[in-house]
Amino acid sequence: MEEFERRLAETGFCQGMEARHVRLLSGRAGERSFNANEFIFREGEDARLFYIIRSGKVSLEVSAAERGAIVFQTIGAGDALGLSWLFHPFHWHFDARAIEPTVMFTIDAAWLREKIEEDHDFGYEILKRVAHVMIGRLQATRLQMTDMYGGSDLKGI
Numbered sequence: 074m075e076e077f078e079r080r081l082a083e084t085g086f087c088q089g090m091e092a093r094h095v096r097l098l099s100g101r102a103g104e105r106s107f108n109a110n111e112f113i114f115r116e117g118e119d120a121r122l123f124y125i126i127r128s129g130k131v132s133l134e135v136s137a138a139e140r141g142a143i144v145f146q147t148i149g150a151g152d153a154l155g156l157s158w159l160f161h162p163f164h165w166h167f168d169a170r171a172i173e174p175t176v177m178f179t180i181d182a183a184w185l186r187e188k189i190e191e192d193h194d195f196g197y198e199i200l201k202r203v204a205h206v207m208i209g210r211l212q213a214t215r216l217q218m219t220d221m222y223g224g225s226d227l228k229g230i
Contacts, residue, residue, distance in 0.1 A: 086125050103179045107171035120163045122179045124154035129175025134168040146213040153206045153210030158182030
């Protein structure tokens with residue numbers, strides 16, 4: 074296994090993934106660095122890349138007119154960033170900002186959607202992992218709401 078492929082395989086998102094699937098991803102993956110406080114993407118922009126954090130930390134934020142940016146989750150090394158690339162109309166639904174120097178694996182979203190359709194075993198593996206990330210994001214949002222509004226009315230969420 075090449076060094077780049079090995080590093081990708083060791084991320085939380087790819088851990089336990091079949092070697093052939095990691096190889097497929099790594100063949101189209103790149104790396105990109107972000108400085109502290111640099112936006113990775115902004116709400117409403119086209120979701121053209123799927124990101125997996127190699128190192129660093131990223132805040133997921135929504136903008137509120139009166140309050141400015143509200144951080145609803147902070148994620149780090151090994152975590153997947155951005156799921157809107159998978160769902161039409163392929164636009165980001167929140168902002169993502171590096172809160173410290175951050176290095177990301179990047180994968181072209183259009184290519185990845187095409188491969189998911191072509192290889193259903195690969196697609197199922199990716200979708201299971203994306204669903205796991207989505208559940209984590211929903212739980213983080215629920216906890217954030219509990220902190221903001223008290224927990225008594227939010228137990229069913």
